[in-house]
Amino acid sequence: MARVSPHTRQRGLALLIVLVVVALGSVIAVALVERSQRALARTQALVDRQQVMQLSQGMALITERLLGERLRQADGVLMPEALAQWTPAYDIPGGTIQGRAWVLDGRFNLNALTHPTPERRDQARVVFGRLLQQLQLNARLGDEIMAWLASAAQSQPNPTNAPRAPLVHVSELREVPGLDEATYDALMPHVAVWPSPRLALNVNATEPEVMAAFVEALDVTAARRVLASRPFRRSQDLWAEPVLAGASLTPDERDWLRVESGVFLAHARVRFARDGQVQTHDGFRLIQTAGSGYDFRYVSQGVP
Numbered sequence: 001m002a003r004v005s006p007h008t009r010q011r012g013l014a015l016l017i018v019l020v021v022v023a024l025g026s027v028i029a030v031a032l033v034e035r036s037q038r039a040l041a042r043t044q045a046l047v048d049r050q051q052v053m054q055l056s057q058g059m060a061l062i063t064e065r066l067l068g069e070r071l072r073q074a075d076g077v078l079m080p081e082a083l084a085q086w087t088p089a090y091d092i093p094g095g096t097i098q099g100r101a102w103v104l105d106g107r108f109n110l111n112a113l114t115h116p117t118p119e120r121r122d123q124a125r126v127v128f129g130r131l132l133q134q135l136q137l138n139a140r141l142g143d144e145i146m147a148w149l150a151s152a153a154q155s156q157p158n159p160t161n162a163p164r165a166p167l168v169h170v171s172e173l174r175e176v177p178g179l180d181e182a183t184y185d186a187l188m189p190h191v192a193v194w195p196s197p198r199l200a201l202n203v204n205a206t207e208p209e210v211m212a213a214f215v216e217a218l219d220v221t222a223a224r225r226v227l228a229s230r231p232f233r234r235s236q237d238l239w240a241e242p243v244l245a246g247a248s249l250t251p252d253e254r255d256w257l258r259v260e261s262g263v264f265l266a267h268a269r270v271r272f273a274r275d276g277q278v279q280t281h282d283g284f285r286l287i288q289t290a291g292s293g294y295d296f297r298y299v300s301q302g303v304p
Contacts, residue, residue: 079231080106080205083264095272101287105263106205107192108213110173111166114149115197123252124199131213134220135186141179148176167193194263195286200256203238204231214256217247232259262289 080103089096108131112124129142170193173179190210201214208223218226225243232238238259239245249257264287272279 079103086269089271092270095270097268097270099266099268101267102265103202103205103261103263104192104194104265104286105200105202105261106207106210107190108201108210109194109197109199110170110191111194111197112199113146113197114166115199120197120199124197127199127213130216131190131210134209134212135190137183137186141176141183144178145173145176166195166197169193192263192265195288200258202259202261203227203257204259205261215244215247215249215253217249218243222247235259263287 083101083103086100087098089098108128109124113121113128115121115124125142125146128145129139132139132141170188170191173184173187190207201210203211203226206227208220208227211223211227212218212220215223222243226241229241232241235258238257239254266285266287268283268285270281270283272281
């Protein structure tokens with residue numbers, strides 16, 4: 001067996017050390033590059049998000065102007081179809097932006113279930129129960145939602161007998177035990193969340209099932225006949241409609257029904273071109289008419 005000289009052994013050890021150092025350097029270099037790429041991606045995402053927020057605020061102002069113009073043109077009576085279509089895509093640096101809006105006060109306001117006054121809260125629960133019945137959903141869902149709201153309130157500091165704070169987003173219903181996806185999907189087009197716990201219904205923007213829930217004397221067929229006479233431009237026109245004129249409405253039911261739009265959800269869609277790919281960002285703002293002005297509230301960066 002050949003003997004390896006000390007000099008050769010030292011050269012081999014030095015070569016091994018060099019190889020290890022080069023390998024470690026390569027690993028460190030790759031890690032630094034990957035970290036830089038991730039940091040760059042995060043920075044770009046933050047820049048995009050900030051830009052989306054600023055553009056969404058701008059779109060909210062555009063929506064305010066459009067709402068004002070269309071409300072004036074329609075004498076305050078704005079049908080949902082007039083707002084649901086996307087605006088043309090406006091060019092912005094690096095992409096485009098367009099918007100649309102929904103009229104929300106044609107739906108049941110879930111926050112009416114959190115009204116601080118027990119009597120109003122009970123009225124909302126009855127109306128919601130009738131809505132579940134009209135949609136052929138399990139009537140127990142109303143009790144389960146009320147129990148969920150009450151349990152959430154009890155878990156808060158200084159709990160009271162009143163339900164929890166108003167909901168911020170309809171998707172919070174997903175937390176209700178036993179509410180499956182099919183039920184959620186069936187309920188979604190007929191409910192909304194407003195900051196106030198008010199119970200009201202815009203007849204010009206509602207569906208027959210919702211109106212039949214608000215007016216006990218009407219079934220879905222009768223409600224459909226009423227809504228066939230839309231748009232109602234004045235409250236007097238609504239009360240003169242033959243079906244409603246012959247129905248027995250309670251004072252509260254007459255107070256709930258109205259013909260004006262007052263709660264809207266503005267939807268801004270921003271598209272950026274990045275590395276040959278189009279990135280889409282959605283922003284939403286809740287808009288409430290307040291006298292001659294508008295109250296803008298941030299709602300969500302995701303589709304409601």
